Amino acid sequence: MKVLGLIGSYRKSGNTEVLVKEALMEAQKLGAQVDVLRLTDLKIEPCKGCMACVFKQEECKIRDDWNIFRKKLDESDAVIIGAPTYLLGPAGIVKMIIDRNIAFQTRTLHGGSKPGAIIGVAGIKGWEPFTMALLNVFMFTCGIKVVDQAIFYAQGPGEILLDETAMERAKKLGKNVLQAANKPAEDQTYLGEQGVCPVCHQNLFSLKNGFLECALCQVKAKPEIINNKIRLSFDRESLKAHRWSEALFEKFFSAILDSGPRFLSQKDEIKKRAERYINFPHTI
Numbered sequence: 001m002k003v004l005g006l007i008g009s010y011r012k013s014g015n016t017e018v019l020v021k022e023a024l025m026e027a028q029k030l031g032a033q034v035d036v037l038r039l040t041d042l043k044i045e046p047c048k049g050c051m052a053c054v055f056k057q058e059e060c061k062i063r064d065d066w067n068i069f070r071k072k073l074d075e076s077d078a079v080i081i082g083a084p085t086y087l088l089g090p091a092g093i094v095k096m097i098i099d100r101n102i103a104f105q106t107r108t109l110h111g112g113s114k115p116g117a118i119i120g121v122a123g124i125k126g127w128e129p130f131t132m133a134l135l136n137v138f139m140f141t142c143g144i145k146v147v148d149q150a151i152f153y154a155q156g157p158g159e160i161l162l163d164e165t166a167m168e169r170a171k172k173l174g175k176n177v178l179q180a181a182n183k184p185a186e187d188q189t190y191l192g193e194q195g196v197c198p199v200c201h202q203n204l205f206s207l208k209n210g211f212l213e214c215a216l217c218q219v220k221a222k223p224e225i226i227n228n229k230i231r232l233s234f235d236r237e238s239l240k241a242h243r244w245s246e247a248l249f250e251k252f253f254s255a256i257l258d259s260g261p262r263f264l265s266q267k268d269e270i271k272k273r274a275e276r277y278i279n280f281p282h283t284i
């Protein structure tokens, strides 16, 4: 089994790198072949929004290192991604790659059986609301099923090495991901912290028309207060048709595809109306 570790921090020997490598070392000890890719060493251009990958199923035209990432992903049987928190969410490289992963659309639709695990790192508890959520999006866009995830707290580079509980947790994560990779997809179970949402195990909910909705998977829940505590009753339909389910994801892509003919039929009018914006002076 090949386990790939992805490091989303620029800091060499920083907390993310140490934790990802600790998890990989454990997987290696248990018989895995391991490989590491520092995402911050890749030259990744932003998605240009041309949509040729979606509308024409073309390969991405951007010539940068995204294909190195893609190749490594293809060659792996399991993936561990780690990233530090920068301003409440994962460092920018994670979102840069998520955007480019739109070119994986078909894989995301039909994939989702390769197991993976997430390592989030933050300096201060409570200052990381979007870190794990976006790292889950990263995995969804790669078609990877998250079987374990954990958030770790440390500030100075490598400080996590002094936290034995954290280092043990990273080891366990490496073991969990390898064990999942050795099982058929239907037998792989989720081994991370449960969280509130039963689908993505995140605690990021918004209030919509009297329902709570998971920001990540759109699972709905009715809140009730029982003995001064909030209890959530999850809506069965939305549990089945969550954002990352094949049915809903297909609907999402057909909504994008439907926009093509509509746009083309109105293109000339849009171009005429856009002229005054094109002529507006730019700094660069």
Ligand SMILES: Cc1cc2nc3c(=O)[nH]c(=O)nc-3n(C[C@H](O)[C@H](O)[C@H](O)COP(=O)(O)O)c2cc1C
Binding pocket: 009, 010, 011, 013, 014, 015, 016, 017, 083, 084, 085, 086, 087, 088, 089, 121, 122, 123, 124, 125, 127, 128, 153, 154, 155, 156, 157, 158
């Ligand atoms: C630019 C920057 C922004 C940061 N923002 C946050 C933040 O919003 N919340 C937080 O908990 N930690 C924040 N941190 C702290 C890092 O998440 C923390 O130091 C982490 O251990 C870095 O991981 P690394 O050593 O793998 O790079 C920030 C660090 C930097 C450099």
